[in-house]
Amino acid sequence: MGTTAAAIAEQVRSGRRSASEVVEETLDAVARLDPILHFVEDLDPVGARQAARTLEVAGPLAGVPFLLKARQPKDSPIISRLVAAGAIPIGTATRARSGAVSQTFGWNGRDYTRNPWDLSRSPGGSTAGGAAAVAAGVVPLATGGDSGGSLRIPAAFCGVVGFKGTYGRIPRPVGRSLGGLTTAGLIGADLDDVVLATSIASGPHRLDPTALPHWPVPSVVDRPWRVAYRSTLGEPMADPAVDLLMRKLLDDCDVTVVDAPLELLPPDDAWQALWDLDSGRGVEAAAANRAREVRDHNNTALADLFELVDALVTPTTLTVAHGYDQHEPNIVTGDPCWGLNVTGHPAVSVPAGLLDGLPVGAQVVAAHGFDDVAVAVARRLQVELPQPAVYRG
Numbered sequence: 001m002g003t004t005a006a007a008i009a010e011q012v013r014s015g016r017r018s019a020s021e022v023v024e025e026t027l028d029a030v031a032r033l034d035p036i037l038h039f040v041e042d043l044d045p046v047g048a049r050q051a052a053r054t055l056e057v058a059g060p061l062a063g064v065p066f067l068l069k070a071r072q073p074k075d076s077p078i079i080s081r082l083v084a085a086g087a088i089p090i091g092t093a094t095r096a097r098s099g100a101v102s103q104t105f106g107w108n109g110r111d112y113t114r115n116p117w118d119l120s121r122s123p124g125g126s127t128a129g130g131a132a133a134v135a136a137g138v139v140p141l142a143t144g145g146d147s148g149g150s151l152r153i154p155a156a157f158c159g160v161v162g163f164k165g166t167y168g169r170i171p172r173p174v175g176r177s178l179g180g181l182t183t184a185g186l187i188g189a190d191l192d193d194v195v196l197a198t199s200i201a202s203g204p205h206r207l208d209p210t211a212l213p214h215w216p217v218p219s220v221v222d223r224p225w226r227v228a229y230r231s232t233l234g235e236p237m238a239d240p241a242v243d244l245l246m247r248k249l250l251d252d253c254d255v256t257v258v259d260a261p262l263e264l265l266p267p268d269d270a271w272q273a274l275w276d277l278d279s280g281r282g283v284e285a286a287a288a289n290r291a292r293e294v295r296d297h298n299n300t301a302l303a304d305l306f307e308l309v310d311a312l313v314t315p316t317t318l319t320v321a322h323g324y325d326q327h328e329p330n331i332v333t334g335d336p337c338w339g340l341n342v343t344g345h346p347a348v349s350v351p352a353g354l355l356d357g358l359p360v361g362a363q364v365v366a367a368h369g370f371d372d373v374a375v376a377v378a379r380r381l382q383v384e385l386p387q388p389a390v391y392r393g
Contacts, residue, residue, distance in 0.1 A: 005064045005140040005193040009086065012055075012063030019052035019063035019088065026065040026090055029138045036119065036390060037136060038111045039129035041070040043091035051088045060200060062086035067093040067130050069144040070108075077171040077208065078143055078184045078201040085200045093133055093142055096125030112324045115157060116388040117358055121321040124154030130187050131158040136390055140189050141197055145172075147182040147278065148271060149316075149337030152349040155187050156316035156361025159351045159385045161194045162187045165371045167344030169215075170201045171208035179274030179291075180210075181341045191350060191382060195375055216372045225377045226309040227364075228260045233336040234267070238318040245360050246315050249352050253380050260308045264301055267339035270294035274342060291342075298343050306367040311377040316349040316361030336363055346371040350382035359385060 011017040027045055034040045048065070055063060061082060068079060070092040083089065094108035113128040115121040116136040123132040130142025131154030144151050146164040155162025163185050170184040184201070188194035199215040229250055231243040238246075250257050270291035276283045283291075305312060314336040340347045345365050352362035362381045366374035 003140070004190045005061060005188070006190075006196060008064050008140065009060060009062045012086075013058050017063070019055045020049065022063045023048045023052040023065060023088060023090065026139060029136075030090070033136050033138055033390065037114045037116060037132045038108050039067075039093055039113055039132040039136075039138070041092045041094045041108045041129065044089065048088055048090040055086060055088070057084065057086040059084070059086035060196060063088060064141065065090050065139050066141040066143065067091060067133055067139050069093060069127055069130055069142070070095045072143060072145065073173050075173055075207070076143075076184060077173075077205045081201045082143070082197060087141070090139065093127070093129030096128050114324055115321050116390040117159060118321070119390070120323060121358065122157060122324045122326070124157035124317070124321065126150040127154050127162075127187055131155055131160060131162070134158070134160045134187050134189050135388055137189070137387070140193055142187045143184070144187060145182050145184050146341065147275065147338075148341050149335060151185045151187055152316050152337050152347060152361065152363060153335065155349045156359065156363075157321040159359030159388065160187055160189050161191050161351075161382075162349045163194050163198060163375075164340070164347050165198060165202070166212060166346045166368050168208070168210040168212045169346065169371060170198065171203070171205035171211035173207045179277035180344060181271070181274045181278050183341070183344075191348075191375065191379060212369070216369060218372045219370065219376065221310070224254050224256045225311060225373075225380060226256045226258050227311045227313045227377060228258055228262065228305060228309045229313045230262065230336070231315060232318060233264060233314060233339050236318065238315050239320075241355055242315050242319065242360055245353050245355055246313070246362060249362065249381060249383070250313065255377065255380055258309050260305055262301055262305050262312070264298050264339060265294045267294060267298070267342045270342050271338055295342050298339065302343060302345060303367065310366065310373055312365040313377070313381070314363045314365070315352075316363040320355050320358035320360060340365060344368065346374045348374050348378045350378045351385050352381065353383045354385065
């Protein structure tokens, strides 16, 4: 595909391309690249072609193909709203298997999902197939959910954009968010596409009483954005080469780095208790109370930080992508992502550059409700990467 969602929609609305032409090009790309990357779990060419033929909506995503995360509920507001805006689902993408490895590799029942930058490497997870397909130029957008980095980690490994809005930014079906961890969201090749799709999917919904009212009006400042930088939000530490790349990026960007204090409690046990709640498992009262204490403490610490700075910047992951068949504990137990699910802050990962030919992601975090600030700062930091080797086969 190799173009933005906004450009595809404009071409379809203007009649320069038909939705059917777009879908056929997408299916051709799947046929060419899925045998290499293994990103598809269940392709739906019949449904995609039918949707293209009957497309009547001249919406903001008219004719834009996208992949759904496997086993994402079909009644999810994110899906219905994207489709109502004219987007066309072509099938489901692989996701990582559950458990401790859910953030390290993707699996589709046939073979491990591979990273388009290096077929020996993991695409991350759990939204593995979506990130690989977007990075390879097959689709401009893929949906997913983020409970502990499931959008941001694969985006970083694959050199694309992953966005987890403030908790409740995109509504989710009722009964699936008891612990307040998981946020529906998107992976995309273009930050503006991700913001557009997120704004379309946002807003109140009868299925989710926690949904926020609207996408925020963009903040305007007449000064450089002020950011705090941390190479990690816990343990272990980031790879020194990743840290060095991030520091150089901040030196080269139009932001002001502020030395501001931040003391967070480890989120491990709190995350597990909240995950058990999200999964419908029983949680002892003491564990639930401790989770609330950690959440409250870390929310207060971050609120104090955001009195001094506009955003917090970290590497999205502590390392570049590891081997596709390896499990790296530091990605799961110490990465800078999952503590922000405990607190519910908006966080976006954008490409920050290449290290030994593999992408590094920069994560930008803002105060609750200030998703627009996270996006604005991320726009200053993002680096345009070359196309991965597998692009176009």
